[in-house]
Amino acid sequence: MSTENEGTAVPPAPSAPPVPVDTPAASAQSPAPEGGAPTTPLPPVPHGQPGASEHGQAAAAANAPYASAGAGAPGTSGAGHAGPAQGYGEHGQNQGFGGQGHGPSAAEAGWPPPPPATPSYADGGSGSGGWGSSYQQQQPAPGRKSGRGGLVAAVLVAALVAGGVGGGLGYSLAKDDDGATDSTTVSASGGGGDFKRDAGTVAGVATAALPSTVTIEAESSSGEGGTGTGFVFDKQGHILTNNHVVAEAVDGGKLSATFPNGKKYNAEVVGHAQGYDVAVIKLKNKPSDLKPLPLGDSDKVAVGDSTIAIGAPFGLSNTVTTGIISAKNRPVASSDGSASSKASYMSALQTDASINPGNSGGPLLDAKGSVIGINSAIQSTSGGGLGGQSQSGSIGLGFAIPVNQAKYVAQQLIKTGKPVYAKIGASVSLEEGTDGAKISDKGVSNSDAVEAGGPADKAGLKPGDVITKLDDLVIDSGPTLIGEIWTHKPGDTVELTYTRDGKTRTADVTLGSRQGDS
Numbered sequence: 001m002s003t004e005n006e007g008t009a010v011p012p013a014p015s016a017p018p019v020p021v022d023t024p025a026a027s028a029q030s031p032a033p034e035g036g037a038p039t040t041p042l043p044p045v046p047h048g049q050p051g052a053s054e055h056g057q058a059a060a061a062a063n064a065p066y067a068s069a070g071a072g073a074p075g076t077s078g079a080g081h082a083g084p085a086q087g088y089g090e091h092g093q094n095q096g097f098g099g100q101g102h103g104p105s106a107a108e109a110g111w112p113p114p115p116p117a118t119p120s121y122a123d124g125g126s127g128s129g130g131w132g133s134s135y136q137q138q139q140p141a142p143g144r145k146s147g148r149g150g151l152v153a154a155v156l157v158a159a160l161v162a163g164g165v166g167g168g169l170g171y172s173l174a175k176d177d178d179g180a181t182d183s184t185t186v187s188a189s190g191g192g193g194d195f196k197r198d199a200g201t202v203a204g205v206a207t208a209a210l211p212s213t214v215t216i217e218a219e220s221s222s223g224e225g226g227t228g229t230g231f232v233f234d235k236q237g238h239i240l241t242n243n244h245v246v247a248e249a250v251d252g253g254k255l256s257a258t259f260p261n262g263k264k265y266n267a268e269v270v271g272h273a274q275g276y277d278v279a280v281i282k283l284k285n286k287p288s289d290l291k292p293l294p295l296g297d298s299d300k301v302a303v304g305d306s307t308i309a310i311g312a313p314f315g316l317s318n319t320v321t322t323g324i325i326s327a328k329n330r331p332v333a334s335s336d337g338s339a340s341s342k343a344s345y346m347s348a349l350q351t352d353a354s355i356n357p358g359n360s361g362g363p364l365l366d367a368k369g370s371v372i373g374i375n376s377a378i379q380s381t382s383g384g385g386l387g388g389q390s391q392s393g394s395i396g397l398g399f400a401i402p403v404n405q406a407k408y409v410a411q412q413l414i415k416t417g418k419p420v421y422a423k424i425g426a427s428v429s430l431e432e433g434t435d436g437a438k439i440s441d442k443g444v445s446n447s448d449a450v451e452a453g454g455p456a457d458k459a460g461l462k463p464g465d466v467i468t469k470l471d472d473l474v475i476d477s478g479p480t481l482i483g484e485i486w487t488h489k490p491g492d493t494v495e496l497t498y499t500r501d502g503k504t505r506t507a508d509v510t511l512g513s514r515q516g517d518s
Contacts, residue, residue: 205308205369206320212293213310213363214257215317216241216267216281220248229311229362230257230281231293231371233410237286240410241361242376242401243272243279243344244334257283260318271413274517275421276486277334277344277376278401278409279361293363296370298349298402301325306367307351309375309398311359323353323396329473331480332399334377342517347483348399349373355398364400373400405487422488422511424496425454426461428478436466436499437481459507461498468504469497485511 197203212232216239219225228245232238239257249255250269258264265283272279305325313319327350334344351364355378364373379397412420427443427450439456440449441463449463450456461467467475471494475481488494490513497506 199369200367202308202320202322205365205367206310208369209293209308209310209363209365210260210318210320212291213318214239214259215312216245216361217254217256217258218246218249219254221252224248225253227312227315227358228360229358229375231310231361231363232290233280234292235290237283237290238270238410238414239267239281239283240374240406241279241281242374243274243277245361246272246279246281247274255281257281258317263287271417271419273409273413273419274342275344276401276405276409276419277346278374278406278413278419280410280413293365294370295403295407296366296368296372298372298404301328301349301366301372301402303328307353307372308365308367308369309351309353309355309359309362310365311355311362311375313354313356313358313394315358319359321354323351323398326350326352326397329484330399331477331483332377333479333483345479345483345486346376346399346401346405347480347487348376349402351398351400352396353398354394354396356394359398371403373403374406375400402487408489416515418516420490421514422485422490422492423454423514424456424461424485424509425451425512426456428467428481430478435476436468437475437478438466439463455509455512459496459509461496461507461509462500465498465500467496467498469495471495 197207199205199208209231214230214232216228216230217225218228225248226245228241230239230241230245233240246255246269250272255267255269256264257267265285265287267281267283270280270282303325307323307325309321309323311319330348330350332346332348334346335342349364349372351373353364355375357378359375360377362375363371364375366372375398377399378394379399380395409419412418427440428437429440439461443449443451450461467481469475470481470484473484475484485494488511490511493508493510495506496509497504499505
């Protein structure tokens with residue numbers, strides 16, 4: 001069984017998503033595995049942290065072991081590079097995205113946490129009345145035979161016969177009265193099993209999508225691990241999920257995927273991208289009847305659109321929940337809180353569909369059953385901290401990686417086994433009070449904040465410039481800029497609006513590329 005201590009806090013993301021400038025401001029298949037305990041949410045944001053929501057909430061991952069918050073990596077308020085995360089420094093510095101910082105110091109980290117309390121099912125051992133507890137049937141004690149005993153038996157037989165007659169008479173009377181003119185009951189025309197559910201209904205979408213959704217169990221070589229979700233990406237046996245769902249199985253661990261019909265397959269990691277929090281695994285001895293889920297267009301999703309989430313919250317496989325898209329382009333930074341963890345950044349789809357630990361990696365579907373996102377993180381009011389005793393559930397704030405981004409990343413992972421990130425070639429600050437993404441004075445290990453000959457350098461950007469827009473989206477922090485850049489591909493050209501010496505300027509920047517998480 002895995003255990004987890006309090007982890008490192010991740011500062012919160014800005015509460016408001018980037019917006020256009022001119023826009024006004026079915027039952028469980030099996031109990032959860034012992035090692036599949038979900039993590040608990042991050043501790044509350046310290047008062048005064050940048051971008052904290054109005055209740056000072058921290059975001060927690062929708063599966064073990066991950067948590068989501070915002071403005072940067074644990075213990076940082078310093079510089080971050082608009083490229084892949086580099087991990088956390090010894091003294092709470094963020095080297096992710098080329099940055100350094102002097103934010104809050106990190107707590108001693110460890111994971112995963114103890115599992116939440118769940119009903120205990122006995123396996124035939126002694127019990128005391130709980131669900132699944134065993135019992136011994138008490139046999140009647142031998143007694144003396146007597147005439148009175150025979151009489152009692154006769155009376156019982158008579159009572160049973162009378163009960164049978166009474167029951168039959170009651171049924172006959174009820175049947176005869178079914179057609180009475182004063183009856184107010186109405187009988188359905190057909191049985192429930194004959195009812196055909198339309199494709200556009202929640203039941204219809206769930207019926208079509210569930211067979212292509214799997215519950216993933218990942219276990220490290222030391223026996224630690226967790227449970228998450230994934231879905232069929234193609235007919236070759238590739239399953240799309242979150243990086244943090246399979247992270248424990250990357251180096252010599254065990255990985256399996258179980259379908260709703262109970263069939264379980266061993267799997268292997270094809271590639272994983274910690275910065276994007278996306279991973280692809282492949283089934284061994286895959287079945288021949290795989291049906292990939294259709295992929296939608298996350299760019300066309302609108303606030304208010306209906307959503308359907310499928311996953312294994314708290315190990316309860318094949319759970320379906322519904323909601324709507326409550327926001328787009330929500331900047332979210334996530335980390336499992338460990339000292340060696342690297343931050344993930346996303347410009348997320350926000351949904352109020354109930355998402356809990358164990359939903360990570362599962363599909364977020366639209367009303368037609370097309371995948372529009374990968375469920376990845378949740379917001380929580382818990383004050384217990386990562387690994388604390390408090391285990392919060394859904395409060396209606398869940399975050400999903402847009403499927404357009406996930407599809408691109410998955411294709412790169414299948415092709416090369418490594419992720420490719422878009423970048424501007426500049427380190428940006430993650431500290432508060434910048435009102436944008438400020439290009440730092442120094443990069444990683446005192447390197448130049450603006451990469452010589454890189455995209456930002458060619459566009460004329462310099463240390464101290466504050467980027468306030470990317471195309472028509474407002475940029476209010478470094479993490480927001482990083483998340484937005486990563487929704488693009490290397491080679492895309494974007495317009496950056498920035499301020500220098502009190503004056504507003506613009507520059508066209510052709511994004512560069514970087515391969516791998518290191």
